[in-house]
Amino acid sequence: MGFPGGREQAPIREMPGLWRGNTGSWVGVARMSAVLRSLRTHRRSARVPWEMYAGFLLMGFSFTLTQAFMIRELLASFFGNELSLAFILGNWLLLEAAGSACLGRWLSGRVEGLSGYAGLQMAFAALLPVCLIAAYASRWIAGALPGVGVGWIPTFYTSLLVLAPLGLVDGAMFTMGCQALVAWKVDVVPSSARVYSLEAIGSIVGGLIFTFVLIPYLRTAQVTLMLAALNLISASSLLRRARMASGKRRAISLWPIVGACGLAMMALTTLPPANALHRLGIQLQWQGLEPLETRRSPYGDLAVLRRGEQLTFFMDGLPMITAPVPDILLSEELVHLPLLFHPTPRTALIIGGGVGGVLQELEKYPLERIDYAELDPVLIDMVREYPSVLTGSEMADRRLRVSTVDGRLLMRSMLAGKADRPQRGYDLILVNMALPTTLQQNRYYTREFLQMAMALLAPDGLVAMTTPGSLSYLGPELSRLNATLLVTLRELFPAVRVVPDETTIWIAFRSAKSANLSPEALLARWSARGMKTHALSEAYLAYKLSLGHEAWLLSQLKPLEGHGLLGGNSDVRPLAMRWALAYWDAVYSPPGSAFRNMLWGDGPEAWAMPVLLAGGFMAWCAAGWLRGERWSIPLAITATGMAGMLADLMVLFAFQIAYGHLFQWVALILAAFMGGLSAGSLLAPRWLAGRARVRRRFLLLEGLMVGYWVVFALLFLALHHQGAIFVPSWAIKLALMALNVAAGFIVGAQFPLANALWAGEPGGGAAGALYGLDLLGAYLGATLLGALLLPRIGLLAMAVLMGCLKLCTMLVVGRPCAS
Incomplete structure (x- = not known):
């Protein structure tokens, strides 16, 4: 499609940087940088219609709420330990990457952007209730009875299956949104920044609403129907706008039907169908028992079940009281x-x-x-x-x-x-x-x-x-x-x-x-x-x-x-958790004894994974030292993705240690990271003038990440000093939130600078390659380090390890500058 007064538009399928990742939120800088770098040449002057701004705002809002309640339901099924949390986050990340790399790029070459984005909103709305029911039935999928433990292998594959539909659609939506943005003949650079900031605002608002409004007053089924209704209403408005823009007359307009479905679904959130969806989920979750009542609190999911004359009170799937x-x-x-x-x-x-x-x-x-x-x-x-x-x-x-x-x-x-x-x-x-x-x-x-x-x-x-x-x-x-x-x-x-x-x-x-x-x-x-x-x-x-x-x-x-x-x-050094997890795994996943010894044991085989990871990292550092930016910049971005994921996870875990509960604050803590991420990614494009200046600012961010881990370790030690009992609770919460904002800002600001250093000239290939490495680092941070190594060495040692890792990448990246 040609634009008046401009060059022919590059096909969106040739822009591999337009991928979406919301889990842990740091990965979102890749999509932002990709838009800025690969579309810099397409400058237009038309205004983006308000329906698109509302759609991007709703995208951040919906994904934050969906991520929060899906994590919560799955953690309730898998007893909510940190191993489960890291695997669930890692799977969500992997699915979003697959959705944006495969589904989104496949659709972008076949469907017009605005209509395709609206279609994905409709698919998202249809899949929400289905995935919620699957989350309720996750113990049945894993083959576990109510109240019986689940090993890490069933946790991994069950959460992957349950999250797959939403994760793939989630990943594809940003790609189609970017295609719609380009097709509307806008000045892409500032418009992309504005749209991205709206999505970030939606994520932050979603985190606040989930924490302080939805948990105390609404059931998950009601939230699911509400989100589905909002996405249908938004899809209706976008279909209407697409029809008006195309100028084509159709015998039947789809947008009124979609809008009516959205309004009807919104009405159902307070009517019996929402309760019926809730009851169906509870029956799947507690097969063989008679559920008398289920409730949600800021601390977990509770249920009262009866078998004969016995009452059993469950909290997050674990039996607490029997009478x-x-x-x-x-x-x-x-x-x-x-x-x-x-x-x-x-x-x-x-x-x-x-x-x-x-x-x-x-x-x-x-x-x-x-x-x-x-x-x-x-x-x-x-x-x-x-x-x-x-x-x-x-x-x-x-x-x-x-x-x-x-x-x-x-x-x-x-x-x-x-x-x-x-x-x-x-x-x-x-x-x-x-x-x-x-x-x-x-x-x-x-x-x-x-x-x-x-x-x-x-x-x-x-x-x-x-x-x-x-x-x-x-x-x-x-x-x-x-x-x-x-x-x-x-x-x-x-x-x-x-x-x-x-x-x-x-x-x-x-x-x-x-x-x-x-x-x-x-x-x-x-x-x-x-x-x-x-x-x-x-x-x-x-x-x-x-x-x-x-x-x-x-x-x-x-x-x-x-x-x-x-x-x-x-x-600081949770040895009991390490051996309790090993014992839990031995009971509920007995076949994997060799792998269990490698993860949790203290014999020679336990050093295999750390030595392998350290050897690979040092080899990459050596290559970066010898070959310059072509190797050192990807190394730094991979380490930043890993550090960003671990920073997010470790703030969550530090909150868990300090207060003993996490469910109420998950969405708010993730929203704090998202706020810092959006601020950094919006500020970074202003630093792209002059290659030498870009490199100095990139090195400054590397140093700030090293300093972040030093501050994290000192703050963590201070919180566990005996004198910390006199520190007000609000001050501790504020300090942890500030840590997450700071981590998000550093990660958000670094990716555009890395793309400028590595690519040299505008183009999407560099953004896509760096995005893939950033995603690889985030996934390794969630699974290998967050889920497997963190219980072994503890938060303090992990903070020191990440500080040393980022110090190495800073020295390697700084060498080309010195030479």
Whole structure:
């Protein structure tokens, strides 16, 4: 198609830089740079119609919300650990690249831009409910029953299948949007910047609305129908505009039909069809059980299910409470075995898992005060709304004080004088949390947590917590998990006792005197108390408290205590999470033992992946040093893609460690990165004058990225210093948001400069090649580093590693400038 007063338009299929990537958002700079570089010669003066601006704004809004709720539903199905999050983000990234590289470029040569973009909006609207149902059924796709764990291999391929339709359409939409932009005879450079900024604004608005409006008030099904309706309405307006521009008369106009469908779907968001979609998804998610109610809170997805007379309360797919008949033996052991070591307990603090048996056993003692910290207030509300004889009597005890707050934040507030605590301290702090397969759970098994617990204990107080165990055989993963906890406890407490079994109970004492009790003395204390229990008897206690069992377990763990475990488990170095993930993988993905040893083990094979990655990186650095910019610029962009993805992930993980919950803030944190990214990419084109000046600014951004990782490491250390308990919560959140904005700005500003240095002259091939390398780095950052290496070395070591990596690329890129 020719334009008046200008040259013939280059076919959009010859512009490989026009690809779209929204996951983690840093990849979006590639599409921006591609537009600026490959279309610089096509300068026009016509105005872009407002419908297109609205469509680009809606694109950012829709993709941010879709990404947020799809991640949330999949994390709920796969128990929400960081391994799952990194695989889901990586798959989304891979699918967007495939959509823009294959589907978008295939469509661009066959369909007119505006109509094609509207068609993709309609496809996006149609696929949203389908993919939501698939996300609900993801456990069925993975072949897992409700409440049963899922290994990393089913997590990977199931999330890839569920996200495939939306990811491919998502990737194709920006390509068609750019084709429509060129066809409207605009001055492409400023218009592209304006459209990109509108999409970024849409993403930011979407993150804010998801965080503060949609989570508290709307179900996922309602959000899905709302987004589908908005995209249909936008598609209708674009089809109308395309018809007007073409001047062709058709017997039937499609735009009124599409618009009517959009308005009808918008009306359905508050009517029974939305509830029917929600019920269908819940039935697929909980096959074989009777769901009584499901709710969404800022902390997770909750459900109450019934089988016979039993009620089970689930949170993010994990069973939390069972009533009216709980696991009686476990509840009795968790309470009575630790309290046998205390002569006269008066106060207790329960961190998680109190309702449904533990509180009932604890309330049998003449305690003066029982504090119970449970993260999610909606869980407590549901327990009260679906009462049983057990939970009703537990919650009615007047000594009970329920705090619906993260347990660590409650303890931090107590130490800072912002929350009430017993003057003498607690006689018992019972940590009844799940296996530390996430950073959220790991923070209850770390030095930082145990230091706070010790500060809150009475002089003769004790801390009790559990791990999986055995009385006959401990596999390598389980042995190292238990040894990690043993080393951590012994480095802080003067005495530690252990009661081994399928659920091993660890008891740490503030005073060594309390621990020096023989089994006979403990049995005499039990007999004197006269406790009424269903499972615990004097004979069973004699068996459980046998010193032979304790000696056997300690002998199994002794060879491991100095084997890479010095310093124990900490927020900075999450060793317990590493071995808990390895144990989880061994249970739910048993065939992959060789690969598991390479990922999580500590033998020679565990060095294969780090050595391979380091060797490849150093070889590339050497090539860049010898051959100049043609090798060094791609190296720097690949490392920047990796650093951008890791920066986004690590801010999310740091937030998880600090506050114990992430779901409410995912969209807002990603929007902060997007805001910085758009600011950097919009500013960078102003720096493209003069090659020497462009290189200096590129090196400046390389140095800023090195400085970013230094600041991240220092801030992370400061947040985990004991004095950080006095820092206001808003200040910590603001600091983490600022980190994400800064990372986005550096990544967003660097890509256009790299394209100018590498390409030299305008052209799309360079942008497409650099985009591919940027995408490769982002994918490696999400999967190999974020999902596999990060649990092994921790956030602090990863920040140092990324700082060193970017320092190397800065030196390699700077050498041509010096010569």
